[in-house]
Amino acid sequence: MDLARGLALFGMMAKHVFEDVTANGPTATGIIASGRSATTFVLVAGVSLAFLSGGRRILHGRPRRAAAVGLAVRALLIGTIGLLLGYAGSGLEVILAYYAVFFLLAIPLLGLRPRTLGFLTAAIIVLGSVLMFATDNVDLPDADIGDPSFTTLVTDPLGLLGEILAGGDYPAVVYMAYLCAGLAIGRLDLTSRRVAGWLFGGGVALAVATQVASRVMLYPLGGLDRLIAADGLRGDRAQIATTLLWAPEGSSSWWYLALPAPHSHTTFDALNSVGSAMAVLGASLLLTRISALRRVLAPVEAAGAMTLTLYSAHVLLVAVGVFEDSEAVQYLFFVVSAMVFAVLWRHWRAQGPLEELVGRAAGRARQAVLNSPASPAGAVDRR
Numbered sequence: 001m002d003l004a005r006g007l008a009l010f011g012m013m014a015k016h017v018f019e020d021v022t023a024n025g026p027t028a029t030g031i032i033a034s035g036r037s038a039t040t041f042v043l044v045a046g047v048s049l050a051f052l053s054g055g056r057r058i059l060h061g062r063p064r065r066a067a068a069v070g071l072a073v074r075a076l077l078i079g080t081i082g083l084l085l086g087y088a089g090s091g092l093e094v095i096l097a098y099y100a101v102f103f104l105l106a107i108p109l110l111g112l113r114p115r116t117l118g119f120l121t122a123a124i125i126v127l128g129s130v131l132m133f134a135t136d137n138v139d140l141p142d143a144d145i146g147d148p149s150f151t152t153l154v155t156d157p158l159g160l161l162g163e164i165l166a167g168g169d170y171p172a173v174v175y176m177a178y179l180c181a182g183l184a185i186g187r188l189d190l191t192s193r194r195v196a197g198w199l200f201g202g203g204v205a206l207a208v209a210t211q212v213a214s215r216v217m218l219y220p221l222g223g224l225d226r227l228i229a230a231d232g233l234r235g236d237r238a239q240i241a242t243t244l245l246w247a248p249e250g251s252s253s254w255w256y257l258a259l260p261a262p263h264s265h266t267t268f269d270a271l272n273s274v275g276s277a278m279a280v281l282g283a284s285l286l287l288t289r290i291s292a293l294r295r296v297l298a299p300v301e302a303a304g305a306m307t308l309t310l311y312s313a314h315v316l317l318v319a320v321g322v323f324e325d326s327e328a329v330q331y332l333f334f335v336v337s338a339m340v341f342a343v344l345w346r347h348w349r350a351q352g353p354l355e356e357l358v359g360r361a362a363g364r365a366r367q368a369v370l371n372s373p374a375s376p377a378g379a380v381d382r383r
Helices: 002-017 028-032 036-052 061-088 096-109 114-134 150-155 157-166 172-186 193-218 223-230 237-246 254-258 267-287 291-296 298-304 307-320 327-346 353-371
Strands: none
Touching (some): 002 028, 002 036, 002 267, 002 327, 036 061, 096 157, 114 172, 114 267, 157 172, 172 267, 307 327
């Protein structure tokens, strides 16, 4: 789990440092990390929520209420950190405010079984992508907010909510599918090599099949030509195709939903992203079973154990412009310093500073519900 989180963290750092697409086509960051790293981040968060709410055993009654209260407190604190980071002026689309809303929306889902969560994941992917397309030109509450902060929350709460639910880089109407997928996976036996193998193999198969199906729809079936004609695109066809496949800016044609472009929030983008995230998680579960590899990957695991702290720190470093004159040096500094800090910190404390802060508050809230006096025996509401 920590390895998958660490890889997702470094992918998001890369997305914040390097360009996705240049005049020469997609970069390594665009091909490997863009969209997939954020999806992995959210999917693994869903697995963690499953662990916090009973794991393979679905909670009922007071234990589930306690888990829900703990999750609400966790969401509140993570959202607070995200809104505070809005004042840093990093210019990044910080995911933490979105995370907070995802967690709150996940509370009613804590009692669902894996199969139900799997069906819900598929439904959100299809309906969410259609909703995003259908409302693209509709004037919904949507703030041009830049970095969301407490100021935005006070001055334009509806705009902020609209941005989180159906706008920005991480709209809840699509990203909740990844959280549901993580919740479903977290209810499985992740100590099983077979489950890990199915996650890896199934994830790779889904990602590859999605890319193949998208290309079939766009080329042999003529979807790309229809997109070009519908939007009146002019210029070099190869350049137009590269833009549509990697950095589209919306379209009036329903063929847009066949594009697999990162952060396009289309059906094929969502399926490809969730397949990639499953493969990363499955690979991480398999690789950490090999002692020699686990020792080599230990610094990445250490960073993955405190992603809230390290993600927040890198946002602040971007804001102050550390090594901003060299993308490669900046990224190397982020990755190496994150691993060094994480390894050294874990010799002193089990959790990162922000993880400990959030975990303690959520744990106390959860324990308060568990320890609250029971209803008097035999009391019945006769209304």
